[in-house]
Amino acid sequence: VVQGSAEDIRADKKSTTGQYLTGQKKIERVRAARGKAKRFVKLTGCRENNLQNIDVSFPLDRFVILTGVSGSGKSTLLHKTLYAALAKLFNGSIEEVGRFDQLYGADQIRGVVLLDQSPIGKNSRSNPATYLKAWDEVRRIFANQVLSLKRGFTPQHFSFNVDGGRCPVCKGEGEIALDMHFMADLKIPCDECEGKRFKKNVLDVTYKGKNVSELLGTTIDEAFEMFRDNPILHRKFAILREVGLGYLQVGQSATTLSGGESQRLKIAATLDERSAQNLLYLFDEPTTGLHLDDIQRLLTVIQDLIDAGHSVVMIEHHLDLIAQADHVIDLGPGGGERGGGLIAEGTPEELARHANSITGKLLAEGGYFDLTQDREPSIVDEPPPL
Ligand SMILES: [Zn+2]
Incomplete structure (x- = not known):
């Protein structure tokens, strides 16, 4: 840096x-623009907070971005109304739902997922393998090796979360936190296990030449090859590679992941669920604070989700991303009492031709589209009746 x-x-x-x-x-x-959608989820009469009794159609099977200045009502619409209403329906959520009249088209999707930048967990033992529950299968495999059977090891011996095989001094963390009083804790490698996290007799057990400590240190790409003949692990490691995390170590602490890596790991976990089909993914400013390379990778994963049959609606400010949306919904015109209206919707190019949209004006100035050819400013056609 x-x-x-x-x-x-x-x-x-x-x-x-x-x-x-x-x-x-x-x-x-x-990805190339996908054209007009054929399926929609629609909310009518949205009026929570500053939303001005608006009807909003969210195209499905498309990359949809919700834009508007700060305070224009984006989070109220996406999180408090759309997500809360769908989560109540699909997940039995008891979260308070923002006021609206009718929800149409929920029967067209199989579920809803809201992904934000909240941390994956403060537990430093949480890692890509545990987050996708791959470690349970790894422990079972190690417990089935001949030496394990001889020594009476069970899957529990290969856990760093419970006593048994983990190092009793560092409790499976591989390092010890020194209390520095008024400063942040300083962590030093554990003397007892030399940072290997497990007891010596457990580390004697190997699978394809690696013990559990060495496996935690390999990359997901390597583990994918190593467990080719195990359908459960092969699938889980394949999903982690699909979201571009193949370079991470199997046991890399979740607390060390970047914001973008954490979000891609969360996406991987949703894809790992067998029933994951035709989901509506909602993202609340997923690129805030991310390095541009990280944004590029996240964008690719999000576009892959749509190609795999899911739908995406996200709040986003980054013009490079807005310009590649299939559909943009622009709220405004201002924030607070001056916001909450539906200013424009359509393709990014249609928005760039829209006189009243601030986002459209920025897109036009950004030179994303050839606007020299005259065309009437257009608002997207009304969706077909649901
Ligand atoms: Zn130790």
Whole structure:
């Protein structure tokens, strides 16, 4: 990471940030626009907080972005109304639902998932393998090796969450936190297990030449090859690779993942559920604070979700992303009492031609589309009756 002024960063051609600032890199389009949708979820009479009794159609099977200035009502519409209403229906959620009249088209989807940037867990033992419950199967495999059977080891001996095979000193963490009083804890490798997290006699057990500690240190790509003949693990590691996490270590602590990696891990967990088909994924500003390379990877995963038969609606400010949406819903015109209206909707290009949309104006200025050809500003056709 380079520290310094924007000038310094621009001058440093090797830094990825520098490549973006000099215009060498931007968020690249990863998929062609998909055209008008055939299926919709629709809310009528939305009037929670500052929403002005608006009817909103959310196209399905498409990459939909909800835009508007801060305070325009985006979160109220996406989170408090759309998500809360669908979560009540599909998940039995008791979260309070924002006021609206009617919800149409919920029968067209199989479920709803809201993904935000909340951390995956404060437990440093949580990692990609435990998050997808792959470690349960790994423990079973290790407990079935000849040496394990001889020594009477059970799957529990290969857990770092419970006593049995884990190092009793660091309790399976591989490191010890030193209490530094008024400073943040300092962590040092555990002397007892030398950071290997398990007891010596448990580490004697190997599968394809690796003990559990070594397995935790391998990449997901390597583990994918290693467990090719195990359908459960092969599938789980394949999903982690699909969301671009193949380079992570199997046992990498979730607390060390970047915001983008955490979000892709959460997506992987939803894909791992057998019933995961035709879901509506809602994202609340998923790219905030992410490095541009991380945004590019997340965008690819999101587009893959849609190609796999899911639907996506997300709140987003990044123009490079808005420009590649299939459909944009723009709220405004301002924030607070001046917001809550449906200003424009349509393709990003249609928005760029829309006189009243601030987002459209920014898209037009961004040069994403050739707007020289005259065309009437258009609002998307009304969806067919549901
Ligand atoms: Zn230890």
